[in-house]
Amino acid sequence: MTGPLLARRALLGTALAAPFIRPSFAQGGDPYVIGTLFPMSGPNAEYGKLFTDGVQLAIEHMRADNMLRRPVRLQSEDSQALPQQAVIGMTKLINVDRASWVLVGFTAVSKAVAPIADRAKVVTINGGAVGPDLERLSPYFWNVIPLAHLETRAIFPFLIRRNLKRVALIYVDDPFGDAILQLMQREFPAAGGTVAGVFSIPRAQQNFGAVAARVRQARPDAVYIASFGAQQPQIIKGLRDNGVTQPLVSYSGINIGSVLSLPEAEGLIFTSQKFDFSGGDEVTRRFAADFKARHGTDPAIYNTNYYNGTRLFALLARELERENRPVNGDTLRETLLRLREFDLVGGKASFDEHGSMTAAIQINEIRGGRMTPIAG
Amino acid sequence: MLLLQLLLQGLQTGALYALTAAGFALIFGATRIFHFAHGSAFTLAGYTFLLASGAGLPWWAGAAGGIAVATLFGIGMERLVYRPIQRHEGSFFTVFVAAFGVAVVVQNLVGMLAGRGFASVDTPLSRASEVLPEVFLAPVFWIALGVAAMLFAALSAFLGRHPAGVALRALAQNPDLIRTYGLSSSRLSVLAFALGSALAAPAAILAAMTSGLNEAIGHHAMLISIAATIVGGVGSLRGAALAGLMLGVAESMALAVVDTQWAEGVSFLVLFAFILFRPSGFFGVVQTR
Numbered sequence: 001m002t003g004p005l006l007a008r009r010a011l012l013g014t015a016l017a018a019p020f021i022r023p024s025f026a027q028g029g030d031p032y033v034i035g036t037l038f039p040m041s042g043p044n045a046e047y048g049k050l051f052t053d054g055v056q057l058a059i060e061h062m063r064a065d066n067m068l069r070r071p072v073r074l075q076s077e078d079s080q081a082l083p084q085q086a087v088i089g090m091t092k093l094i095n096v097d098r099a100s101w102v103l104v105g106f107t108a109v110s111k112a113v114a115p116i117a118d119r120a121k122v123v124t125i126n127g128g129a130v131g132p133d134l135e136r137l138s139p140y141f142w143n144v145i146p147l148a149h150l151e152t153r154a155i156f157p158f159l160i161r162r163n164l165k166r167v168a169l170i171y172v173d174d175p176f177g178d179a180i181l182q183l184m185q186r187e188f189p190a191a192g193g194t195v196a197g198v199f200s201i202p203r204a205q206q207n208f209g210a211v212a213a214r215v216r217q218a219r220p221d222a223v224y225i226a227s228f229g230a231q232q233p234q235i236i237k238g239l240r241d242n243g244v245t246q247p248l249v250s251y252s253g254i255n256i257g258s259v260l261s262l263p264e265a266e267g268l269i270f271t272s273q274k275f276d277f278s279g280g281d282e283v284t285r286r287f288a289a290d291f292k293a294r295h296g297t298d299p300a301i302y303n304t305n306y307y308n309g310t311r312l313f314a315l316l317a318r319e320l321e322r323e324n325r326p327v328n329g330d331t332l333r334e335t336l337l338r339l340r341e342f343d344l345v346g347g348k349a350s351f352d353e354h355g356s357m358t359a360a361i362q363i364n365e366i367r368g369g370r371m372t373p374i375a376g
Numbered sequence: 377m378l379l380l381q382l383l384l385q386g387l388q389t390g391a392l393y394a395l396t397a398a399g400f401a402l403i404f405g406a407t408r409i410f411h412f413a414h415g416s417a418f419t420l421a422g423y424t425f426l427l428a429s430g431a432g433l434p435w436w437a438g439a440a441g442g443i444a445v446a447t448l449f450g451i452g453m454e455r456l457v458y459r460p461i462q463r464h465e466g467s468f469f470t471v472f473v474a475a476f477g478v479a480v481v482v483q484n485l486v487g488m489l490a491g492r493g494f495a496s497v498d499t500p501l502s503r504a505s506e507v508l509p510e511v512f513l514a515p516v517f518w519i520a521l522g523v524a525a526m527l528f529a530a531l532s533a534f535l536g537r538h539p540a541g542v543a544l545r546a547l548a549q550n551p552d553l554i555r556t557y558g559l560s561s562s563r564l565s566v567l568a569f570a571l572g573s574a575l576a577a578p579a580a581i582l583a584a585m586t587s588g589l590n591e592a593i594g595h596h597a598m599l600i601s602i603a604a605t606i607v608g609g610v611g612s613l614r615g616a617a618l619a620g621l622m623l624g625v626a627e628s629m630a631l632a633v634v635d636t637q638w639a640e641g642v643s644f645l646v647l648f649a650f651i652l653f654r655p656s657g658f659f660g661v662v663q664t665r
Contacts, residue, residue, distance in 0.1 A: 043493040043590060173637050202637040206494060207389065207587035210631045210639070213381040216510065230493035234588050241502045241586075243512035263498070 031073040032317065032327065034059065034310060035099035037089045037113065039081035039106070043204075044229035046256050047302065051105055051128060052076065054299070054306030057291055062314045069321050072314075075099060081229065083112035094120045100327060101313040103306055106228070107131030107176035114141045121329030125312065127305030130251060131179045135354050140329050142336070142355030144309045144344075148176070148226075149183050151251045151271040154361035156191035158269075158375055159222060164247060166196040168220035170211065170235060172227040173200045180226035180251075196220040205231065208238025215244050222269075225250045233258045233265070240264035252301055255364075255371055265366050272301050274360040274376060275346050283311075287345045308344040308357075315342050377510035382628045388517045388586075390624020391524035392579040394617040396597050397604030398528070399575030401616030403450075404605060405548045406568035409458050410468060412475035413449075414601055415594030416482035417573040421446035422580030422589045423490050429497045429584075443577040450573025453478065454566050479594060487591035496588030516585055523578050528617055531571070535613070544568055548611060603647045609657030618658055622646070 036055055038048035059072055075097045077089030086104070090113040093099040102117065104110050105128030117124040118138035126134055126141065130148035134141070159167060169184050171177035177200065184195055197218030199211055215223055223246055225235055232254050239248065241264075248265070252272040259265050277288035277298065287307055291299040299307075316335045317327045325331050333355075341350050349357050362376035400414045421442035428438030457474050501519065504512035535541035547554050547564045554561050576597065583589060601616075604623055608615025623643045630642035650657055 041487070041492050045492055173635075200635045200637060205636055206590070206593075209385045209388070209586070210382055210628050211636055213378060213385065213512075214631060216512075217378050230590075234494050234496065237496065237498075237502075238587075241514060242504050243506060 029070045031071040032068065032101070032313075033073050033075050033093075033097050033099040034313060035090075035093035035097060035102040036074065036076045037079045037086055037093065037102060037104045037109065038076070039229075040076065040078040042080040042082075043231065044081040044106070046258060047081070047105060047128060047229065048078070050256070050300055050302040051103070051306045053291075053295060054127075054303040054308075055103060055310045057287065057294065057303075058307045058310030058314070061286070061290070062311070067314045067318050079104070079106070079109050081106045081109060083108045086112050087116065090116045094122050100317075101125065101310075101332075103127065103309050105129055105302075107134060107179070108174050110134050110141070111137065111175055114138045117141060123313075123329050123332050125309040127309045128253075128302055129176065130253065131176045132183060133175070133179060135356050139333060139355070142351070142357075144312065144349075144357045145252075145305050146273050146359045146361060147356065148180055148251055150359075151273075151361055152180060152183050153187060154376065155249060155269075155271050155363060156188055156193065158363050159249065160192045162247075164222040164249075165193045166219065166221045167193055167224050167249070168197040168199065168215050168218045168222075169195060169224045169226065170199045170201060170215070172231070173202050176228070177226050180224075184224065201227070201231075201235075203231065206234055208235055209242050211235075212239050212242030212244050215239065216242075220246055222247045222249050225254065228253045229256075230258060232256070233262045236262060236264050236268065255301055260366060260369050260371065266368075268366045269374075270364055270366075270371075271361050271376075272364055272371075273305075273346070274362040274373075275301065275304060281343065281347055283343050284345045284347065304345050308346070308349065311344060312336075312342060377508070379629070379632055380508075381511050382632055383625060384511070384513060384517065386625035386628030387621070388520045388624070389628055390621035391520040392582055393600045393604060393624045394620035395524055395527060395579040396576050397601045397608070397616040397620035398531070398613055399572040400598075400601035401572075401605045401608065401611075401613050402531075402544075402575065403568050403572035405611045405613065406544050407454075407458075407547070407565050409454075410472050410475065411453065411458075411569070411572070412472055412598060413453055413457075413478040413482065413594075414572070414576060415596070415598030416479050417446040417449045417594075418576040418580045418583075418597040419482060419486055419589070419591065419594040420449050420580075421577035422584045422593065423486055423495075425581045426495055426497055426584050426589060427490065435499075439577075439581050442581050443574050446573045446577040446580070447570045450569035451566055453573075454569040459562070459565075479598070483591050483594060490591070492591055494588045494590050495584075496586075497584045499585050502585050514586075516582060520582050523582070524617075527575065527578065531575070531613070534571075540564070540567060600643065603643055607647055607650045607657050609659040612657070612659035615657055615659035 038051045039045055040048040059074055077093055079086040079089055086109040093102055102124045104124055104126055107129040110126050110129045114137035117140050121140055124141050127144045132147050132149040134147055171181050188195055248268045250270040254270050316332050319335050320327050320331050341348050351357055362373050364371045365374045403411045424445045425438040425442040428441050461470050461474055501515045504514040507513045535545055543559050543564055551561050604616045604619040608619035626642050626646055627639045630639050
């Protein structure tokens with residue numbers, strides 16, 4: 001008799017406890033794997049940290065809000081910002097870790113992994129690379145950052161208004177730099193400007209004395225820098241050390257600590273997407289407050305983009321769970337195209353049919369080691 | 377004026393190449409050890425200076441630290457890596473693989489301890505001012521040329537007049553004869569490594585002030601050193617130094633006609649040209665051991 005009695009009591013106890021253990025059941029089952037393919041070592045490791053901080057906070061919020069029934073696991077792979085490393089990492093994330101959602105950065109990396117994501121139908125989110133040709137890489141490759149053509153186009157009228165009509169371009173010799181070169185040569189003259197000179201540099205270039213001499217000879221009104229990572233402070237230092245006094249101009253990729261803290265970067269003008277962390281909606285305020293509490297600093301744009309990229313997964317997967325549908329590349333894409341608008345940091349975000357987020361652009365200046373919006 | 381500016385830039389870069397290459401040539405010429413880890417002495421010296429500057433130490437302390445670390449590294453390589461290998465086998469490939477392995481370990485250790493990516497010392501010495509219309513020069517230009525000239529003069533005097541220097545030259549020519557005269561070839565070998573590695577330190581310190589460092593910079597220093605040793609003529613210190621200077625100037629002057637990514641290729645075009653048309657280099661001599 002003892003056996004059946006114990007079983008009945010256990011059943012009764014379980015039934016009574018059921019309402020209080022919902023979160024445990026809600027987070028049961030195999031976890032959703034969110035993969036990251038960021039440079040965690042090498043000259044671009046500074047970006048990897050920025051990106052990951054955003055992803056981690058989004059997952060923390062996702063868990064705190066019990067947004068999904070299944071738990072979420074973060075799986076990180078080091079791309080070193082190199083295409084070949086990224087392909088290895090992406091293959092592992094898809095085939096071994098069974099990632100449902102992968103976050104990437106860097107144009108060359110994005111272009112290298114997009115075909116793998118396409119074949120496996122795994123949604124891949126870019127929040128850091130801005131090469132214009134990332135827009136239609138694959139139906140499963142989406143962007144939560146305005147691409148460079150939007151950023152660079154936005155600064156053309158500003159440069160003309162400031163009478164900075166002759167611009168020299170220093171661009172890194174890779175798909176991102178080539179894209180900026182083409183855009184600059186195609187569209188800046190149409191906006192009323194002149195490309196005074198173009199100077200390509202390899203990714204590992206460190207000595208910019210000779211480049212500065214050629215830039216000076218081109219006699220530009222301003223110098224546009226299209227590079228990324230730790231090379232950027234070296235370029236700025238190299239130009240300023242070697243007598244280039246003209247205003248320096250760049251895009252959102254220059255908004256990293258090593259540039260902001262560089263005395264030679266004072267006055268540098270750059271574009272970025274528009275955010276107002278102080279006002280705005282609940283999602284934005286919570287993100288800004290929790291980020292500051294966790295890291296002691298205001299969030300940077302890349303923190304925000306990768307927070308948004310991760311939160312977007314939670315919003316789409318939650319919708320699919322509500323409909324009792326499987327969470328996979330096809331259903332996520334179908335849901336994105338159906339809903340189109342999401343509550344992300346920065347307000348309501350809209351996505352176009354290619355999976356690219358639209359955003360307003362602002363122009364900033366580095367003043368006193370801080371990013372200060374000046375227009376837009 | 378662009379050509380003059382590029383020439384001056386090239387002289388500054390070439391002076392640093394010359395110092396690094398002369399160090400490698402001194403070691404290789406005296407010991408015939410292909411010291412591939414010579415670039416690591418460059419890296420370690422540069423990062424020591426960088427860390428000392430970051431810690432707020434005066435420049436001379438950082439420079440002395442850099443030279444000391446490079447010298448100790450050279451001696452350590454001779455004593456702990458090359459000598460045990462040569463005692464047992466000593467084939468070229470074993471030595472090369474050991475040196476290559478040390479270079480990779482140093483690169484990774486520096487990356488782990490000092491961070492990966494570019495790093496430089498912020499100093500007013502690297503800020504150029506206009507000395508002629510359209511020609512800018514930084515104080516570091518004169519420092520690089522002055523340090524290189526001074527060190528070569530000192531090294532030439534040492535090798536030409538000091539008994540240890542003469543013995544080093546003799547070691548390169550005929551190690552057996554050294555022993556016949558009662559001199560220790562192993563001590564001379566240590567001296568060659570110490571001097572050669574120390575020569576890389578000023579170049580690394582100046583690079584930290586100008587173009588900056590990264591954990592893999594030793595490979596670049598090594599490539600230039602090998603190229604300069606071949607172009608200058610294997611065994612010739614003067615040739616390696618001159619070739620290092622010439623490679624720096626060629627790399628810089630090439631920018632008048634090609635983009636930056638091709639500049640390093642120009643150095644190796646010069647190298648190929650020498651291998652094809654003048655394999656013995658500038659001052660090459662037939663070496664026998």
